[in-house]
Amino acid sequence: MTPKSNRWQLPDGVDEVLPPRALQLETLRREILDLYGSWGYGLVNTPLIEFLDSLHIVPSHELQLSTFTLVDQLSGRAMGVRSDITSQAARIDAHVLQQTGPTRLCYADTVLRTLPTGQLGSRSPRLVGAELYGHSGVESDLEVISLLLHTLAIAGIEQPLLALGHSNICRELLQAANLPAPAAAELFEALQNKATTDIERLLQQYPLSAELAASLRLLPKLHGDLAVLTQARTLLRGATDTLLAALDQLDTLVAALQLRFPQQQIYLDLCELRGYDYHTGVIFSAYVEGHGEAIANGGRYDGIGAAFGRARPATGFDADLMTLLTLSKRNFAQSDLIYAPADNSAELASSISALRRNGKRVIQAFAGQSDTAASLGCNQRLQQDGTGWKVVDL
Numbered sequence: 001m002t003p004k005s006n007r008w009q010l011p012d013g014v015d016e017v018l019p020p021r022a023l024q025l026e027t028l029r030r031e032i033l034d035l036y037g038s039w040g041y042g043l044v045n046t047p048l049i050e051f052l053d054s055l056h057i058v059p060s061h062e063l064q065l066s067t068f069t070l071v072d073q074l075s076g077r078a079m080g081v082r083s084d085i086t087s088q089a090a091r092i093d094a095h096v097l098q099q100t101g102p103t104r105l106c107y108a109d110t111v112l113r114t115l116p117t118g119q120l121g122s123r124s125p126r127l128v129g130a131e132l133y134g135h136s137g138v139e140s141d142l143e144v145i146s147l148l149l150h151t152l153a154i155a156g157i158e159q160p161l162l163a164l165g166h167s168n169i170c171r172e173l174l175q176a177a178n179l180p181a182p183a184a185a186e187l188f189e190a191l192q193n194k195a196t197t198d199i200e201r202l203l204q205q206y207p208l209s210a211e212l213a214a215s216l217r218l219l220p221k222l223h224g225d226l227a228v229l230t231q232a233r234t235l236l237r238g239a240t241d242t243l244l245a246a247l248d249q250l251d252t253l254v255a256a257l258q259l260r261f262p263q264q265q266i267y268l269d270l271c272e273l274r275g276y277d278y279h280t281g282v283i284f285s286a287y288v289e290g291h292g293e294a295i296a297n298g299g300r301y302d303g304i305g306a307a308f309g310r311a312r313p314a315t316g317f318d319a320d321l322m323t324l325l326t327l328s329k330r331n332f333a334q335s336d337l338i339y340a341p342a343d344n345s346a347e348l349a350s351s352i353s354a355l356r357r358n359g360k361r362v363i364q365a366f367a368g369q370s371d372t373a374a375s376l377g378c379n380q381r382l383q384q385d386g387t388g389w390k391v392v393d394l
Contacts, residue, residue, distance in 0.1 A: 013123030041106035046088035066113040094305030129318030136313035156330025165272030194220040211238040223269040339373035340364040351389040
């Protein structure tokens, strides 16, 4: 049994938000959802728990490990507490809405994870995100990335870095290598860590073609400014149609982003492997100086919904609202707080009601209460004069 002195403690990685920060968080949530609504994204509220086989339609080993599981006492089936909302939104698109054209959905809700994502992550992040189903072109990638950049602007994130990659580049080279499973997994990890010594050791052990081996050696070095795309076309010898198509998509996307956001910093990493097990195209992340981990992640994951009978192209992103608020440079102005004395007169009650209807915050004292207006955090008070009750500064 937990000692009484420790009952106030929360589990590691689980937090609560207190005034006035909770109101700032809610303000940010509302404004971001209003932004998504103005772009035609419909808000969904998904259940906290679902059957496990429904939650795990996104083939991400990391997400599956992060899911708390339990047994449904009614059906006996395995259930999970959602650790992500993408699979739930995909179920809604594929099975519930069943629209033939593009479907735009958004959400803002808390998820629960067995372990934090990264050293700085929470186990109960408040995710805000948008998903676009039913379109496979670069235009939909451009839309969701644009929406992400507008999200960061509302949150007061100054000068974010947008990192772009494409999952098919690394996937195509690894598949062409056709290594035994243990060696393929080791090479994948070496590429992920850009560990050139380990990559070279593995390439020496297996008889790959000179062109393929050269491409795998070069892949971890293909990151940086926009010149990377030109370098990739020159250096990736014997590139397949799939690989060239990925480079074309990135070229088109970068050009469109530069037109819409001419001041946006763009970084390219053609060896980016985040979400390798389920992303199928363009992938992207946002970073801010002084914060070592991505503050938002997204990408294309075509074929989602196949488990519900409708494989749909899809792209989207999410971010942790609390992370955005913590890194925000925005000034959330605190509205005035008005103190009203312990007076039961109808005239005072009418004045208080009128102020609250107009969006003012009013605290009324109780009879015998010893707290002062200042100790309650008020900066104004209601004071009676010859014409009625007036708001005056403390």
